[in-house]
Amino acid sequence: MADKTFSCTVLTPERTVLNAEVTSAVIPAHDGEVGILRGRAPLLCRLGIGILKLEGCPDPKRLYLDSGFAEVANNKITILTENALTPQQIDKLEVQAALNEAQNRTATSQVEQEKRQKDLARCKKKLELV
């Protein structure tokens, strides 16, 4: 059977979060999820807020990503993000509190509205992961 794995690296400015061989990856692009298998054509895309799902590698198989960029080239996927969290790193109560706060916040201006939406999305994705 042909080798189906490819390497996946998740980098933040502060450290290398993950470096593993995976069989499939689903990355949260800015406009929806993108599934990636071995042999994917080169891709460069912006990431949204969401969850990175990996298959065929040791834990963590799920990572919360808060925007960033992903590059696929030569069977290697590199993800740059300013914030990557494993499920263990997420404090459920804290997120719940942040979610409540964001839901109850009144946003009057356009900027505030956008910020609120973003905060909501962040909290929801985090909760989804936990």
Add this chain to the structure above:
Amino acid sequence: MANRRELVKRRKSVRNIRKITRTMQLIATARFQHAMNRATATKPYASTMGKMVAAAAKSADKVDNPLLKTNDTGADALLVLTSNRGFCGGLNGNVLRLAMETLADKKQAGENVSLNVVGKKGIAYLRFLGEEMAMQEGNIDEQPRFEQVSGIADTMMDAYRDGKISSLNVCYMQFISAGVQRPAIMQLLPIAGIGGDEEGESETTEPQPTAETKIDFSPEPAELLNELLPASVRMRLFQCFTEAAASEQVARMVAMKAATDAAGDMIRVLTQQYNRARQTAITMELLDIIGGVAAIS
């Protein structure tokens, strides 16, 4: 007599100082390891970021980003990175000297300069000089976190887009190796050149990225670039911070080693003096006794 006791006292206090400096040296060594790991941990991110920017720039038909264009209005911003704590030899002095020289040059050229200072030592020094500071940040500790740095970068980029500042230069202690650090000035805005050939040693030279393969972009390269550029500015500023932090620890390590050695030398000298004084005292006493005996007999 009094002399002898004084010598003992001094020797004791020098010993205590040596204990302190040695401990500080050990602490700095441990922290330096940590700081250097942090500084090197940023490298993969930075080089990948450089590759992405290059790839996107190559495919974008027209690059139109305010961060690339030179800005005529506003002051030149100089961001000076100093440490929060002293006992690190010439580190802050060197950085501040370079900063002041640059400042003087720019002022002579009739340019407006807005001074932004990070680190308590730099703030104290410039306040003493009576310089006006646009921003003072004394709360970034020895392990700068990305959120803190990106906050500063975002403020600066906003100011740049609004035309409040016309350029951004960072003055910091560049970490070249554990043995060599140099005060350096790096231009952050406007972004000097995209395409991987950015000047400055901090950028790792990458081979030409991904041959002539066609890359799928999402969104369009130009739009992607608008997101990538600010991210790369944030990243580069963060690199400056981590390098400055590593340099600070090295400087402290070296300074404390010198202090420990100097204290050791001093103890040796004091011990010698003390022994001599003691010997003299004994001789004097003996002479007294002998003289007394001689007088009686």
